[in-house]
Amino acid sequence: MKLLVCITKTPETTAKIAFTDGDSKFDESGVQFIMNPYDEWYALVRALELKEQHGGTVTAINVGPAANDVIIRKALAIGADDAVRIDTEALSSSQVAANIAAHAKDKGYDVIFTGKESIDYNGSEVGGMVAEHLGLPYVSYASHMDHDGSKATVSRDIEGGVEVVDVAGSFVLSASKGLAEQRIPNMRGIMMAKRKPLNVEAAAVSDSKVSVVSYTLPAAKGGVKMIDPENMDELVRLLHEEAKVI
Amino acid sequence: MSVLVLAESPKGKFKKAAYEAVHYGHKAAQSLGGECVALVIGACDDPGALGTYGASKVIHVADYAGGIDALVYASIIGQVAGQVGAKAVVVNHSSTGKSIAGRVGVKMDAGVVSQVNSVPVAEDGGITVTKPVFSGKAFAKCKIAGDKCVLSLMGNALPIEEVGSPCAVEAGSVDIPANSVTVKETKTVDGEVPLPEAELVVSAGRGMKGPENWGIIDELAKTIGATTACSRPVADTGWRPHHEHVGQTGVAIRPNLYIAAGISGAIQHLAGVNSSKCIVVINKDPEAPFFKAADYGVCADLFDVVPRLTEAFKKMKDA
Numbered sequence A: 001m002k003l004l005v006c007i008t009k010t011p012e013t014t015a016k017i018a019f020t021d022g023d024s025k026f027d028e029s030g031v032q033f034i035m036n037p038y039d040e041w042y043a044l045v046r047a048l049e050l051k052e053q054h055g056g057t058v059t060a061i062n063v064g065p066a067a068n069d070v071i072i073r074k075a076l077a078i079g080a081d082d083a084v085r086i087d088t089e090a091l092s093s094s095q096v097a098a099n100i101a102a103h104a105k106d107k108g109y110d111v112i113f114t115g116k117e118s119i120d121y122n123g124s125e126v127g128g129m130v131a132e133h134l135g136l137p138y139v140s141y142a143s144h145m146d147h148d149g150s151k152a153t154v155s156r157d158i159e160g161g162v163e164v165v166d167v168a169g170s171f172v173l174s175a176s177k178g179l180a181e182q183r184i185p186n187m188r189g190i191m192m193a194k195r196k197p198l199n200v201e202a203a204a205v206s207d208s209k210v211s212v213v214s215y216t217l218p219a220a221k222g223g224v225k226m227i228d229p230e231n232m233d234e235l236v237r238l239l240h241e242e243a244k245v246i
Numbered sequence B: 001m002s003v004l005v006l007a008e009s010p011k012g013k014f015k016k017a018a019y020e021a022v023h024y025g026h027k028a029a030q031s032l033g034g035e036c037v038a039l040v041i042g043a044c045d046d047p048g049a050l051g052t053y054g055a056s057k058v059i060h061v062a063d064y065a066g067g068i069d070a071l072v073y074a075s076i077i078g079q080v081a082g083q084v085g086a087k088a089v090v091v092n093h094s095s096t097g098k099s100i101a102g103r104v105g106v107k108m109d110a111g112v113v114s115q116v117n118s119v120p121v122a123e124d125g126g127i128t129v130t131k132p133v134f135s136g137k138a139f140a141k142c143k144i145a146g147d148k149c150v151l152s153l154m155g156n157a158l159p160i161e162e163v164g165s166p167c168a169v170e171a172g173s174v175d176i177p178a179n180s181v182t183v184k185e186t187k188t189v190d191g192e193v194p195l196p197e198a199e200l201v202v203s204a205g206r207g208m209k210g211p212e213n214w215g216i217i218d219e220l221a222k223t224i225g226a227t228t229a230c231s232r233p234v235a236d237t238g239w240r241p242h243h244e245h246v247g248q249t250g251v252a253i254r255p256n257l258y259i260a261a262g263i264s265g266a267i268q269h270l271a272g273v274n275s276s277k278c279i280v281v282i283n284k285d286p287e288a289p290f291f292k293a294a295d296y297g298v299c300a301d302l303f304d305v306v307p308r309l310t311e312a313f314k315k316m317k318d319a
């Protein structure tokens, strides 16, 4: 099988969220970046499992500058065979998706994986966009997939349950928790990753339809009101009369 | 010019989310100019009801029964958007809406912003709208270049108001493409409000000690009609089902009331819940970080406090 896994770079989950340049830019100083957990833990690992089962290749793709190579090397260390980096600043989901689609067109990938969303912009947009560019089915929020090499049965997370769908031929899949178990790269993987091909391609699309004008932080909480554990009637009264939520 | 809103009707019925989307579409139409047209795909008992929340008409594509298929939905939405001259398309930020928004954006060559929580405004030769980013740790004001946009609306973002009366329903005239996926089965828990839509949530963490102790949490949730949730380690160890896991790598929620018992309040947990209107934290450790994000705190053993809180709610209901 020919498998493509879209990976992106996000701030580490405990990173301090602050902004610079008149609150128009994310402040990257001191921030550690990681591979987006949904891409790494679920999408990439399920792709590797399919390759182990049916043979084939797993290619990781990222749209971004050379600084992203660390993340891409990690995908290679976990087990991807090769990688592609589309060399441009990733400006928006539409521009990222258009570039991934331009790469994937005519390559005949059986499954194109994304994570269900990135943990920074939480857009959940790229998978559907890639599918539309390529005219392929899109199966989102997959928490389980069986694939026999030509067709798949996928459980997708929906509100309050799951939906089971069949899909045949090439398709785009977004990965939720449960699709696979996280793998930690070992020493051998890390050594091998250094010799695996990381091909840099020029961007096909460089304009972006959406940009961020400014960021704001949520208003600070007024401070917690501590309630006497012996007096839960008081808590219920406050929820009813003061907070008016019940 | 119009704003086209997809109103989901799972099992033929609208839920709150459909009214939210239509009412948001109504406000977007007032802001951007034009009228709000609602689109209903598949079986629906009462499509005209959407007029009450601001739709000026409803287009009903009744003869489709192929389930949620992003390719088919995007095709239908694209055709209807062309017919009604829609510059903006609104969907819910739901598993369905999120699957479709990107596809429709590509089809219409429009900018896509997901999880919006404000009404779009035309300014500076584009459209601006806000959304939470970094899993709720901040908000971004986004600018869409041009005059076409696709927006997915965050749940519980704006109050719903009744602004009109039931409206006319037109039968949609579209070419429905062949299904790209076959929906075999839909398994949902009936009777419980799904987490992303819930207004009241009772959540518990590792402080519960084991799955056998969850009775007091279920009882509290049942008493106030809340949906249950949990922290990540609790779902990872199989104490609770995965769909209850809230936080940065789980479900992001925004209920009116979030009650957290035996959860420390790690930054990744807070990321998914800190947009809740009111947070109550029950924890025996006065240093638990969650207290800093709480509106009300109870510092005590949850095994004493939770049953007492349930009793207090029962007393209020009976009064």
Ligand SMILES: Cc1cc2nc3c(=O)[nH]c(=O)nc-3n(C[C@H](O)[C@H](O)[C@H](O)COP(=O)(O)OP(=O)(O)OC[C@H]3O[C@@H](n4cnc5c(N)ncnc54)[C@H](O)[C@@H]3O)c2cc1C
Binding pocket: A013, A037, B204, B205, B206, B207, B208, B230, B231, B232, B233, B234, B245, B246, B247, B248, B249, B250, B261, B262, B263, B264, B265, B266, B267, B268, B269, B272, B282, B283, B284, B285, B288, B300, B301, B302, B303
């Ligand atoms: C990349 C990444 C992503 C993550 N994503 C998420 C996520 O999406 N959601 C999430 O929840 N976590 C997430 N985590 C994990 C997170 O860091 C915490 O480990 C987790 O939230 C802790 O769960 P907890 O609060 O249930 O357990 P603990 O941190 O062990 O806290 C248990 C709490 O219960 C209290 N307690 C114990 N007994 C009692 C009692 N009898 N009465 C009252 N209080 C009691 C304790 O004082 C303590 O504060 C993520 C971590 C990483 C690294």
